[in-house]
Amino acid sequence: MLRLTWVQPEDLIGHELHQAAQDGRESDTIAARWHAAGGPPAPLRAGASPTPASPYLRALATDLLDELADLPGELANHEPTELASVMTRCPDWPARQPDPPAAGDGSTPTAAPEASEAPGASPAVAVPRLEAAWLGRAVGCLLGKPVEKLPLRGIRALAKATGNWPLHTWFTARGLPAELTAAYPWNRRSASTSLAENIDGMPEDDDLNYPLLNLLLLQRHGRGFTTADVARLWLEELPAGRTFTAERVAYRNLLAGVEPPHTAHHHNPFREWIGALIRADVHGWTNPGDPAAAAAQAHRDATLTHTANGVYAAMFTAATVAEAATGRSDIHACLRTGLTVVPPASRLAKAVHHAVRLAHSTVDFEKVVDVLHTTYGDYHWVHALPNTALIAAALTHADGDFTGSVCRAVSGGWDTDSNGATAGSVAGLLAGAPDALPERWTTPLKNRLATSLTDFNGIGFDTLAQLTHRETRHP
DSSP: OOOOSSOOHHHHHHHHHHHHHHTTOOOHHHHHHHHHTTOOOOOSSSSSOSSOOOHHHHHHHHHHHHHHHTSOOTTTTTSOOSHHHHHHTOTTOOOOOOOOOOTTSSOOOOOOOGGGSOTTSOOOOOHHHHHHHHHHHHHHHHHHGGGTTOOHHHHHHHHHHTTOOSOOSOOOOTTOOHHHHHHSOOOTTTHHHHSTTTOOSBOOOHHHHHHHHHHHHHHHHGGGOOHHHHHHHHHHHOOGGGOOHHHHHHHHHHHTTOOTTGGGTTTOTTTTBSTTGGGOHHHHHTSTTOHHHHHHHHHHHHTTTOOHHHHHHHHHHHHHHHHHTTTSSOHHHHHHHHHTTSOTTSHHHHHHHHHHHHHHHOSOHHHHHHHHHHHHTTSOTTBHHHHHHHHHHHHHHTTTOHHHHHHHHHHTOSSHHHHHHHHHHHHHHHHOSGGGSOHHHHGGGTTOBOOSSTTTTTBOHHHHHHHHHHTTSOO
16 A cells, blocks of 8 residues: 555644644644544654554544644744734844846946955855855755664764764764664665765755755746745646655645645644755845845745744744855854844744853753753654754854854754755855865765756756856846
């Protein structure tokens, strides 16, 4: 029997019950009905429960998902999704920078170094800085791939057993005791392409597919794209099997005729998970010095699949990246900029503030991670809230250093490849150029990225930087 992951009602209901408890909906009666009927809890790490549900349970799960959707949530007022409502709750929302002049209006766009920009202007971003960002995203993702889905204790045990703790280089199976291999098996989809002994270019991953898609989005529709444009692009270019969690549910909803932004709501318990965050970098890369524009673009992208904190995570990331792309701010200023586009009363803002304070005050990053896991351990390992907090803590604790940032982000567990990718993108921007990144990270990538997306398979990071740069020069 074909077992589809992330879309079957009997697998969604447990996650929706968990989501309801987190956003203040009174769902105890519905939960009791589900469990009394023999309904299983949500799968802990996989996208599908181990055994198929009966037709009765599947029908019941569908009905209960509809009932849960109608329950009011006590946090809705503090955590809106509509952009206008988000902006009114952000007292320090950044001023929007004017668009750069369009070609043909008498002005010639320039790729001059950032330092030559006039004070207060929205600065250009140099091609080498964008290449470092693409490389950084790939490095961080690849570092986290083999340990994705492993518990924190497993990540630490594997690294320590091979002399790689604190984490400072690629994971390896060489010299690993057999009992550890059995106790903490590498991610089966990634082990053959992401360990030190077998890396040969950057393998395909959704953490790179989505930036490629958003680059294609800007090429086709410009920065005025709509959420419907995002949806059409996905249906045209993104294989359904390359989607997961909220993105897979939204994709299914589109095929069922559900229109955006309802695609983010309908039977989608993953709407506050990390998927929108991993799509946000391009919006920041192409709006250097304009975090408001970056956040607005990220919002239009994110609302195809996400709501509330899932959307804020994308906006926070885009705004942080937009400030980092200028080359004029340190990591701490970049993170403060990111927080200006997140409602201060939201759970995401509070978690990021907590993580940053913790990273500033704690010397040992293992202790930072332990506190974060204790505080936010009730959230799913793919949820945006704990992962965004960990990314902010890693960048803060490493003071923006590239190796320190990606290694801390991955060593902190949860969604390791996504966290490493975002930390690597930001730290790569701060580094400023590919040759500022250690060769042990960049050489194995061989300037080659694999993907199932049209016309991008095998593309080099230098070419991606050039293509991205073009999209920063047009309104």
